[in-house]
Every structure is written in structure tokens, then in C-alpha cells.
Amino acid sequence: MKTIEIEIALMQHFGIRQNIIVPNVSWSFINYEADLVVLTKSNYATEIEIKVSKADLKKDREKKHTHDSEFFKYLYFAVPEELKDFALANIPEKAGLYTINYEPDSLRKYWVTQVKSPQLNKSHIKWKNSQRNYLAELGCMRILGLKTKIVKGLKI
Numbered sequence: 001m002k003t004i005e006i007e008i009a010l011m012q013h014f015g016i017r018q019n020i021i022v023p024n025v026s027w028s029f030i031n032y033e034a035d036l037v038v039l040t041k042s043n044y045a046t047e048i049e050i051k052v053s054k055a056d057l058k059k060d061r062e063k064k065h066t067h068d069s070e071f072f073k074y075l076y077f078a079v080p081e082e083l084k085d086f087a088l089a090n091i092p093e094k095a096g097l098y099t100i101n102y103e104p105d106s107l108r109k110y111w112v113t114q115v116k117s118p119q120l121n122k123s124h125i126k127w128k129n130s131q132r133n134y135l136a137e138l139g140c141m142r143i144l145g146l147k148t149k150i151v152k153g154l155k156i
Contacts, residue, residue, distance in 0.1 A: 001052060001080040001100065001102060002052065003035075003050050003052055005100070005102065005110065006050045006052070006078050006079075006080070006100050007023050007035075007036060007050065008110065009100045009110035009111075009112050010036055010038075010048060010050075010078055010098070010100075010112060011036075012110065012112075013098075013110075013112040014038050018040075018041065019038050019039060019040055019041070020037075020038075020039040020132065020135055020136050020139060021036065021037070021038050021039075021139070022036070022037050022039075022135055022136075022138055022139040022142070023035065023036050023037075023142070024036075025037045025135070025138065027134070027138070029071065029131070030069055030071055031065060031069075032063070032065040032067075032069075034047045034048075034049075034069075034072075035047075035048060035049050035050040036048040036049075036050060036078075037072075037135065039127060039132060039135055042126070043126045043127040043128075043129070043132055044073045044124065044126060044127070045071055045072050045073060045124075045127060046072060046073060046074040046075070046076060047067060047069070047072040047074070047075050047076070048075075048076045048077070048078050048098070049067065049075070049076070049077045049078070049095075050077075050078050050079075051077060051078070051079050051083070051087065052079070052080060052083075053083070054083065054086050057077075057079070057083070057086060057087055057090045057091070058090065060091075061090065066092065067092065067095070068121075069121075070121070070123050070124055070125045071124070071125065071127065071131075072121055072124060073120065073121055073124040074096060074118040074120065074121065075092070075094060075095045075096070075118055075121070076095060076096040076097065076098055076118055077091045077095050077096070077097050077098070078097075078098040078099070078100060078112075079097070079098075079099060079100070080099070080100055080101075080102075081099045081100060081101040081113075083099075084097070084099045084115055087099075088115070088116065093119070094118060094119040094121075095116075095118055095119075096114065096115075096116050096117050096118030097114070097115040097116040098112050098113065098114055098115065099112075099113050099115050100112055100113075101113070
């Protein structure tokens, strides 16, 4: 399973009509890149780290940051279903876990299951409307790049 497939599954799961959901977010007030940010209507955010292999999960433990940011109320990891047990043994204790299952013959195709609940980040903050707007702008800016790749026939 590819990262983009997990992004699609999570975006469908969290609902793009209910939440602002943007992949690959990094900017001045977050000192690392969050694979997926889900911002609710009440201006609280969840970070989701997407991992597609055992090596990817191991590599995350070597990062200098520890996914500690006051901008996120919750931290989740998301992995293909077959990595569930390995992920449970290798993600931070504070993190929740989603698994993604792909069923090609199903109408829905992707199934997201919450395997582990995250711990509440007690130092989380509510986002300001200006930060919410910036995240939405960032999401909109991604559309041009994606459509350009589609038109050029490049694989995403």
C-alpha cells in the first residue's frame, strides 16, 4: 500500500466536508513535517503519521523531534493492516493507531480501523482563525500541483 492510498482512506474516514485535512504540513509554527493534519470545526487538530513499512516505522524513532507540538490535541500513526502488530510495538506510547485495509472488490475500497486510542496532549491549544485559514490556503495550493501532475501523466 502506498502513502497516497492511506491519505485517501484517512481523508474519507475523517470527512473533508466536516474537517480541514491537509497532507505534508510544515511551516513556521510546527518545527517538523506532519504527514496529515486534521483540523476540526472547533479548531483542534490531530496529527497523523503515515508509515507504509517496518523500515519506515523504525526510521521515525530516529527523528530528533518526538511529535511534540502544542498545535496537536492527538497524535496517531496510520499503517497498512499487515503492519498492525509491528506498529503497536514501535510507535510512541502516547500515539494512537489506525490500520488501513484495502478491499478491491468492495464499493468503499479502503477500511480504516482505530486499533489504539491516543493520549490527550495536555498542552494542546485551540488554533486561531488565522492559523485555520493558513492551513486551508495550504490545502488549496496543493491542488494546482496535483492537477499539473495528472495532466502531465505523472504518477502521484
